Structure formats: structure tokens, C-alpha cells
Amino acid sequence: MTHAPTPLTIRTAHEADWPAITLIAATGFGSWRAPETNEVWRTMMPADSAVVACDGTDVVGVALFLDLQLTVPGGAVLPMAGVSFVAVAPTHRRRGALNGMFAEMHRRMDAYPIAGLEASEAGIYGRFGYGPATVWESLAVDRAQARFRADVPDPGGVRIVRPAEHREQLEDIYERWRLQTPGGLYTPPRLWDEVLADRESSRQGTPLFCLLHADGFAMYRVHGHDETKNVEITKLAAVTPQAQIALWRVLVGLDLKETIRVDTHPGHVLPYLLTDHRLVRTTGVEDGLWLRMLDIPTVLEARSFAADLSVVLDISDEILGGGGRFALEVRGGRAHCVPTDADADVHTDLSVLGSLYLGAHRASAFASAQRLRCNDSGLPARLDAAFATAVPAELGYGF
Ligand SMILES: CC(C)(COP(=O)(O)OP(=O)(O)OC[C@H]1O[C@@H](n2cnc3c(N)ncnc32)[C@H](O)[C@@H]1OP(=O)(O)O)[C@@H](O)C(=O)NCCC(=O)NCCS
CATH class of the missing domain: 3.40.630.30 (Gcn5-related N-acetyltransferase (GNAT))
Structure with a gap:
């Protein structure tokens, strides 16, 4: 029964x-x-x-x-x-x-004006108007064979420290990093307490090691059968290219370790620094932050754009009833966006707009998939140019 x-x-x-x-x-x-x-x-x-x-x-x-x-x-x-x-x-x-x-x-x-989440499974949240808006690329570098190219500088300036003893510097660097990185998140003091408490129950591997530079830091753990083989970076924040290179020189120089692993944005600089770029393997690609715009004009007007644009967007949001039709005008990098009754140039759903927002996915890819529909075949390329970002998007931390 x-x-x-x-x-x-x-x-x-x-x-x-x-x-x-x-x-x-x-x-x-x-x-x-x-x-x-x-x-x-x-x-x-x-x-x-x-x-x-x-x-x-x-x-x-x-x-x-x-x-x-x-x-x-x-x-x-x-x-x-x-x-x-x-x-x-x-x-x-x-x-x-x-x-x-x-x-x-x-x-x-x-x-x-906006909501975000991380998804345990990719099939759950699109229906609610959330689109994947940052990408995690997992890199593994076989460090023993890795050599830096002769034309890559050696800026130095890295110290090994105990992270809890350098909280103020770490907070300052992270703060600078998150304010220049699309997808960066403010870290409240209580969350810093938690990161630096480094609880055994919330980690796999050794306690945190930390490399500190005036403009960057790398925190990592060591994993492996005998706890000596693999280095897993838990957070690398570099505010300048020099800090990025200086930190990687030390990481690649970690004798006895086999592999250095990091989750980062696509297009990371590391392969470009080495004489043999194949030593940097991409071991996985996954979505990071998912975004749902709650107030489309406010959200679009908040970001800067890389090219002028004049377009009417028709955005559907079946289940939660957001979306609508909006005129978007971009001039000199700034957007003006208002609701309109004018005929639409672009038809898509809210999750796609969320995916375009931080520049990690291109309108032309969604157009090829027929998930973004335009009467003007040149429009996807103009959307690509406008939504492109100089700084790759990266989620600040998991939540
Ligand atoms: C994911 C989870 C919260 C779904 O809860 P639920 O109450 O079973 O979901 P609902 O019954 O409200 O389903 C809502 C819709 O989502 C769909 N859906 C639910 N879980 C899904 C999944 N894992 N993959 C794809 N679709 C899913 C349902 O089919 C339903 O679609 P419909 O409205 O077209 O029929 C639940 O399975 C769960 O707790 N999973 C383990 C923890 C987890 O993954 N949480 C998410 C953290 S990001």
C-alpha cells in the first residue's frame, strides 16, 4: 500500500x-x-x-x-x-x-540587485534564472622538470610566514585583490578568523603554509600518501604581475614536491612563464559562481563595458517571474539601461544574461547554441566586444 x-x-x-x-x-x-x-x-x-x-x-x-x-x-x-x-x-x-x-x-x-550561488550539480539552478558566471580551471604543474624562461624576471621579495601572524597584511592584499577582480567577495573579519583558525575538521592535508609578498600571497597545504608529494594551493591572490611571478618562482621551487595544484581562472599566466608549457596540465574545468540578476538595470549599469552598444534585450524568467524588456545603451564604457516597450534585438533568458555578466562566457557561444537569438547576425560579436573584461573573473571564495 x-x-x-x-x-x-x-x-x-x-x-x-x-x-x-x-x-x-x-x-x-x-x-x-x-x-x-x-x-x-x-x-x-x-x-x-x-x-x-x-x-x-x-x-x-x-x-x-x-x-x-x-x-x-x-x-x-x-x-x-x-x-x-x-x-x-x-x-x-x-x-x-x-x-x-x-x-x-x-x-x-x-x-x-543580484543573487549568486555555487551549484552542487549543474542541472539544478538554470530554471531559476541562475547562469554560471565564473569558471574554475584546475591546473597541475609537474614542478620537478619545470624551468622558468630566461626572459621571465625574478622579482624576489617572498617570505615564508605563519599566516595567523600576518593577518593584517593578508587582509590588505586580499582586499586589494578582490576589488580589482570581477567575482571577488568582501571577507568579513569573522570569516578571516575562520580561515586562519585552520580547523582540522574543515581541511584535508597539512595545516596551512603561507608565502607572503608585499603585493600577493599564496596559502597551500601538502597532500599525498606520505604527506610530501602534492601541494594544493587554497588561495593565491596577487595584485601585480610581479607578485604573481615571484610567488610562482617559489612554488615551483618547492623541492621534494611532485605537483603543485591550483584552481584558477582560464588563461592563467603560469604556462607562459615556463620553457615547457606542457608541464602545466589542465586537470578539470568547472563552473564557479552562478548569478541571477534581480534588478537588471542596476546590475548592468554597475559594470564598465569594453565597447559601445545599443540594444533592446528581451529577457525571460519563467519560474520566478523576473526579466522583462530593457533598452541598453553603452557609451564610453558606461551603461544606461531602462525598461522599454520597443521591439527587442536580443531574446534570451535570465540565466544567459547572468553568464555574460562577468565576461567569462561569450554571447556568440550562446547564439551558436540558439540560446540567445538576434535578428542581426552581427550582434553577438558586438555583445562579445562590449561584455569582454580586461581582468578575468574569479570567485573570491566558496560560500
Ligand atoms: C537539489 C535538491 C535541493 C533538490 O530538492 P527537491 O526538493 O528534490 O527539488 P524539487 O522537488 O523542488 O524540484 C524542483 C525542480 O528541480 C528539478 N531538480 C531537482 N533536483 C535536481 C537535480 N539534482 N538535477 C536536475 N534537476 C533537479 C526537479 O526535477 C524539479 O523540476 P520541475 O519543477 O520541472 O519538476 C535536493 O536533491 C538535495 O538536497 N540534494 C542534495 C544537496 C544538494 O545538492 N543541494 C544543493 C546545493 S547547491
Whole structure:
């Protein structure tokens, strides 16, 4: 005999729900986070930003957002609702809990022009108007054979330090880095506490090592059977090309280690520095930050553009009902964007606009896939030119 499921209800999460929320999130992700770590993320939540799905009085799903600050091309910073901790109990999956929680949670994002998230699976969030907007490229360099080209400078200036003893410098460098990098995120002091606490429960490998330069740092761990073979960079932030080169000279010089691994943006400088660029292998490519524009004019006017443009965009957003038709005029790098009834030049959906926003994906690729439709065949190339960015987008940190 099968029983008819009771309808799920969606409501604000209360303090008393947190033990159940923690259990559902741990079950959903298959791992437990330290209670102290959860506490830090909770300090970054605006009031009433967590919603739960309930079966009767039982909490069976959770979704929430954090108060984040996103750097966009040109260096402006937008308040971003950072969606996180999304999980539904395996006993209640595919009964609309996510749909219900997302509809409710997005009604609470009035103060935010843009929302972002990281996706556990790529098939979940496009329907909600989120598009992948940064790319993680995983690189592995076989360092023992790696040699720097003779014409690459050796700027020096790197020290090995204990990260917790140099917090002020690390914060300052990271702050400069995130303000010049599309996809950069402000790191509040409580999150720095957490990074530098370097908890055993939230890491694999050794405690953090740190290389420090006046304009950059690299934090890394060592992994491997005997804990000596592989170096995994957890964060490399270089504000100048000299700092980038100086840090890589030290990393490639880590005798005894076989491989140095880093997750970075596509087009990283490392292969260009070496006599044999094949020693830098791309071991994976994955989406990073996903973006959903909540206030399209504000978001488009916030970034700088690389070429003039005059276009009417028709943006669909079926499930959550955003989007609309907008006239976008770009002159001298700045955009003016207003709602319009004029005929559209471009038809696409909100997730595609999110993917174009930080310059990591090209309009012409979506046009080839028929996911961005224009009557004028020259328009995708003009969109490519306008949305291009000088600084490659990179997500500041996972959330
Ligand atoms: C992903 C998860 C939250 C989905 O929750 P859910 O309540 O089962 O989702 P819903 O029933 O509301 O489904 C909403 C829609 O998304 C689709 N969907 C849900 N999970 C999906 C998945 N993993 N891949 C593709 N589509 C998915 C459903 O088919 C449904 O589509 P429809 O509206 O066209 O029928 C849940 O499976 C889960 O907790 N997974 C483990 C933790 C996790 O991955 N969380 C996401 C963190 S980023």
C-alpha cells in the first residue's frame, strides 16, 4: 500500500529549527561541518533569510542566503544575496520543496540587485534564472622538470610566514585583490578568523603554509600518501604581475614536491612563464559562481563595458517571474539601461544574461547554441566586444 504524501509548507526558519537544519544539510552534502564554522556563516545572514520546508512539524528542507558584496567588471561592488545551505531530506526529495523554498526566499531579496550561488550539480539552478558566471580551471604543474624562461624576471621579495601572524597584511592584499577582480567577495573579519583558525575538521592535508609578498600571497597545504608529494594551493591572490611571478618562482621551487595544484581562472599566466608549457596540465574545468540578476538595470549599469552598444534585450524568467524588456545603451564604457516597450534585438533568458555578466562566457557561444537569438547576425560579436573584461573573473571564495 502506498500512502499519499502530505503537502509541504514553507516558512521562516526559527532558532529552534537549527539542529534539524544542520542535520538535513549534513545529510544532503554527506559531511559534517564544525559547529563553530556554521556559527560564522550564520553571522553573515540577514534577518529572515533562511526558509524551511516542513512536513507537519518536521523540518525537511532548508535554503538561505548570506549578505555578500560582489565586485563587478570595472571595480564597482554590488550587494549580493549569496544563496547557500540548500538541502532537502532524501525522504522528501522531488516533492517541490526546492521550488517552494526558492519562490519564498527570492521574495525576501528586495535589498539585493543580484543573487549568486555555487551549484552542487549543474542541472539544478538554470530554471531559476541562475547562469554560471565564473569558471574554475584546475591546473597541475609537474614542478620537478619545470624551468622558468630566461626572459621571465625574478622579482624576489617572498617570505615564508605563519599566516595567523600576518593577518593584517593578508587582509590588505586580499582586499586589494578582490576589488580589482570581477567575482571577488568582501571577507568579513569573522570569516578571516575562520580561515586562519585552520580547523582540522574543515581541511584535508597539512595545516596551512603561507608565502607572503608585499603585493600577493599564496596559502597551500601538502597532500599525498606520505604527506610530501602534492601541494594544493587554497588561495593565491596577487595584485601585480610581479607578485604573481615571484610567488610562482617559489612554488615551483618547492623541492621534494611532485605537483603543485591550483584552481584558477582560464588563461592563467603560469604556462607562459615556463620553457615547457606542457608541464602545466589542465586537470578539470568547472563552473564557479552562478548569478541571477534581480534588478537588471542596476546590475548592468554597475559594470564598465569594453565597447559601445545599443540594444533592446528581451529577457525571460519563467519560474520566478523576473526579466522583462530593457533598452541598453553603452557609451564610453558606461551603461544606461531602462525598461522599454520597443521591439527587442536580443531574446534570451535570465540565466544567459547572468553568464555574460562577468565576461567569462561569450554571447556568440550562446547564439551558436540558439540560446540567445538576434535578428542581426552581427550582434553577438558586438555583445562579445562590449561584455569582454580586461581582468578575468574569479570567485573570491566558496560560500
Ligand atoms: C537539489 C535538491 C535541493 C533538490 O530538492 P527537491 O526538493 O528534490 O527539488 P524539487 O522537488 O523542488 O524540484 C524542483 C525542480 O528541480 C528539478 N531538480 C531537482 N533536483 C535536481 C537535480 N539534482 N538535477 C536536475 N534537476 C533537479 C526537479 O526535477 C524539479 O523540476 P520541475 O519543477 O520541472 O519538476 C535536493 O536533491 C538535495 O538536497 N540534494 C542534495 C544537496 C544538494 O545538492 N543541494 C544543493 C546545493 S547547491
